[in-house]
Amino acid sequence: MRNAPIGLILLIVTSLSAAAQSGSASSPNWIEQWTGNYANQDQPGREAPPGYKVLNPFSRLDEVIIPLLQPWAAARREATDFEIEEDGQVCRPTGLLMAHQNRGFQLVASPGRITSIGQGIHTGAIRRIYLNRDHLKNPPLTSLGDSIAHWEGDILVVDTIGFDDKSFMSLDATRHSTELHVVERWRLILNGTYLEKRWVVDDPRALKAPFTFTRYHKKLPPDYRENESNCLSTPDNWRAWVEIRNSAVKFAAEQRAAELKSSAKKKD
Amino acid sequence: MTMRTVIFLVALMMTAAPSAFAQASKGSTPDLTGVYELVPNDVTLPGGLKNAGSPEEISLLPAAAAKAKATDLSLDTAKDCQIIGPFRMMAWEGTKMDLLPSPNTGRMFMLFENYYLGLFREIILDRPHDPKRPAAWNGDSVGRWEGYTLVVDTTNFNEFTWLNSAGAPHSEALRLIERYRPVNGGQFLEVKVTAEDPKVLPKPYTYTRYYRKVDTEISQYVCTDDLVKPEIPAIQ
Helix, strand or coil, X not given: CCCCHHHHHHHHHHHHHHHHHXXXXXXXXXXXXXXXXXXXXXXXXXXXXXXXXXXXXXXXXXXXXHHHECHHHHHHHHHCCHHHHCHHHHCCCCCHHHHHCCCCEEEEEECCEEEEEECCCXXXXXXXXXXXXXXXXXXXXXXXXXXXXXXXXXXXXXEEECECCCCECCCCCCECCCCCEEEEEEEEECCCCEEEEEEEEECCCCECCCEEEEEEEEECCCCCCCCCCCCCCCHHHXXXXXXXXXXXXXXXXXXXXXXXXXXXXXXX | CCHHHHHHHHHHHHHHCCCHHHHHXXXXXXXXXXXXXXXXXXXXXXXXXXXXXXHHHCCCCHHHHHHHHCCCHHHCHHHHCCCCCHHHHCCCCCCXXXXXXXXXXXXEEEEECCHHHHCEEEEEECCCCCCCCCCECCCEEEEEEECCEEEEEEECECCCCCCCCCCCCCCCCCEXXXXXXXXXXXXXXXXXXXXXXXXXXXXXXXXXXXXXXXXXCCCCCCHHHHCCCCCCCCCC
């Protein structure tokens, strides 16, 4: 027994070393290299870095998604009243795809978690990605969903489910269901000066096939700061908006009720 | 080699390889990372620690009091799911927040579960205020460690928030000094908030709140859903 513990020590050392190299949440390497400020994308002068190409840029994503919509989702898109139903119009969280595919963000690490903090569209700005657990069994359905991640070599694979069905996938009211499933593969490129995100989006109820796109975010200096951003800049704007919006919702409901009544009469 | 030696060596190795988070925290300053929720006012913590004071109890100079009296209280931003400012937020019943240090960028984030009332706060550490920044709902916060206490100094607020639900105004001279200190072995966070505004308050006012560190996740809470609910057809 006196000599046996050396094997035990070696085993423990090996285990500790393997854990450190596996790129777990507590690996100092990725925290030092990854956390910090990242610029938004799709702005003039902020396209893909040299040697890389943006696949399906935000401004052209509708062209990719609309042909893939299942008939009901296409009909739902056609019937969407943008002014009433688009989350950004109501200062609700705009959803993962609308809020996080382009906008700038800060990545912050804490034990078992990465937090992506973006400026702007309300609760959609704060995204928590868990590295130490599986998906929740019955996650509350939200615009950002339930995100978990693991490392595959130097790539962080982020898997998200648990979405509500209120958000759009792209600008032109492309609707998804609660079966939306988003997988992102994040990796640092060009000596850590850019973060590449490869997105794969699937929704077996709303889409005939998955679609994909890439985004590149330039790393900004550590002391970079955004100005505070509030969805509606003054209380007066907000209250005026609530009034207008409630009127619009009421009007739309009345219109629909009238249409239903009219169609019922025709059937008689 | 005895078992005692083995244990010592293993302990030594683990000590010699601290986590990145431990490395990130500066010297003897405490690691405040975690989720915290406000302890209710009627609870007394071990050691007799208890919330004291309230934004609702502040005294105002006569001109400010007259302005508050003339204010339409239905215009309270809290009623519209709009930001109420840190002076009210840190004492707001039910407040739950994530404290998240970001050593790489020299700042501390304070992420509120009720994002609509609190937004989030970015506290820049060991740097002076930036006079070029525009006035903001949550002001401009800088922080520094004084021993075991994080001291946060906030100025440059916009004019949209009040100091309490009775419409107490503040001027552009409002300055908040907050002191965050872990107590009872880090199970609780003591928060002392002092408001200074020589145009509104006869003297600085301080209240104290305690937050309990909790092992839970922050959920996505959408305050505005309670205000405006679109009657749109459910998706099939």
